Amino acid sequence: MLHQMHEFGVTENIVNIALAKAGEAQASKVIQINIVIGELSGFVPECIQFYFDSLSKDTIAQGAAVHFELVPTQLRCRNCSSTFRPQDTLWACPKCRGQSVEIFKGRELYIESIEVE
Amino acid sequence: MKKIEVVQNILEANETIASRNQQLLDKHKVFAVNIMSAPGAGKTSLILQTLTRLKSRLNIAVIEGDVASTIDAEKVQSKTKAVVQINTRNMPESCSLMAAMIEPALKDLPLDNIELLLIENVGNLICPSEFTLGEHKRVVISSVPEGDDKPIKYPLIFIDADVVIINKMDLLPYVDFDIAAFRRSIAGLNPKAEIFQLSCKTGEGIERWCSWVLEQVKTSAAKL
Numbered sequence: 001m002l003h004q005m006h007e008f009g010v011t012e013n014i015v016n017i018a019l020a021k022a023g024e025a026q027a028s029k030v031i032q033i034n035i036v037i038g039e040l041s042g043f044v045p046e047c048i049q050f051y052f053d054s055l056s057k058d059t060i061a062q063g064a065a066v067h068f069e070l071v072p073t074q075l076r077c078r079n080c081s082s083t084f085r086p087q088d089t090l091w092a093c094p095k096c097r098g099q100s101v102e103i104f105k106g107r108e109l110y111i112e113s114i115e116v117e
Numbered sequence: 118m119k120k121i122e123v124v125q126n127i128l129e130a131n132e133t134i135a136s137r138n139q140q141l142l143d144k145h146k147v148f149a150v151n152i153m154s155a156p157g158a159g160k161t162s163l164i165l166q167t168l169t170r171l172k173s174r175l176n177i178a179v180i181e182g183d184v185a186s187t188i189d190a191e192k193v194q195s196k197t198k199a200v201v202q203i204n205t206r207n208m209p210e211s212c213s214l215m216a217a218m219i220e221p222a223l224k225d226l227p228l229d230n231i232e233l234l235l236i237e238n239v240g241n242l243i244c245p246s247e248f249t250l251g252e253h254k255r256v257v258i259s260s261v262p263e264g265d266d267k268p269i270k271y272p273l274i275f276i277d278a279d280v281v282i283i284n285k286m287d288l289l290p291y292v293d294f295d296i297a298a299f300r301r302s303i304a305g306l307n308p309k310a311e312i313f314q315l316s317c318k319t320g321e322g323i324e325r326w327c328s329w330v331l332e333q334v335k336t337s338a339a340k341l
Binding site for chain 2: 005006008009010012013014016017018021022025027031035040041042043078090091099100101102103107109110111112113114115116117
């Protein structure tokens with residue numbers, strides 16, 4: 001195993017969680033895994049899919065589709081509390097031009113649901 | 118076909134091990150600092166400077182994370198015997214340290230005799246921001262030749278930092294690095310972060326950083 005990116009361990013977790021939940025439900029096959037991923041998250045969906053295909057081999061999740069719901073970045077101004085989509089790399093509030101902002105949405109990374117049969 | 122609601126954080130496995138690491142560190146009264154930066158920004162130099170100045174006052178251990186080689190561990194070894202090198206090349210992932218890599222490393226350290234643990238992460242501004250290790254404070258180093266736009270380009274690592282260090286201040290006259298712009302970016306993203314300007318080469322500003330470390334170790338030990 002040489003120079004794998006950090007999606008590897010994350011994908012291992014995805015496979016483990018999916019198999020555990022499918023097992024609890026006494027399912028015979030995992031058809032789809034629905035993942036919610038923030039735009040700012042440092043994980044690459046294509047990379048997760050790539051590792052998923054090899055890590056799920058010979059399990060009931062083999063061949064399952066991994067569906068990603070991308071959450072766009074939303075920032076919140078610490079000054080006037082308005083939430084907004086960043087328009088440029090400066091991350092300034094469009095209302096008050098304040099530059100003190102926090103991430104409101106965009107860092108998510110969780111399994112929302114799985115579809116089994 | 119049946120849909121099963123899951124809603125489970127995928128990084129939970131790492132976070133569980135990280136909190137286990139922190140409990141172990143707390144039990145032994147070890148204060149741990151996770152040091153992150155791009156390659157070449159001065160993580161090892163900061164650790165060497167910290168060891169030089171504080172080794173007579175604190176028992177310090179170091180965990181070195183690198184994709185390959187023991188170069189950094191060898192440099193540090195002259196100043197402390199408590200060094201563990203983690204080579205991520207042999208791990209499932211190579212781009213960042215993770216809590217599961219720290220766990221066995223802690224077993225190799227004499228924790229009862231250690232007050233401060235400095236963890237040098239793999240040189241990278243993206244991946245380490247997603248993984249906590251069990252550290253008490255997160256430190257990010259930016260060096261002036263890298264440019265003042267790094268907080269804007271890699272916001273996550275700066276947002277989660279407790280401390281931001283601007284290193285290589287001695288090179289400021291030779292590069293286009295706008296200190297005010299950099300500090301403004303940090304203040305916007307993470308107003309709670311402490312900022313230190315220093316040079317590991319000349320030693321300028323190191324004293325202030327070391328006083329902060331000493332203070333943190335004392336405060337944390339008093340609480341446990």
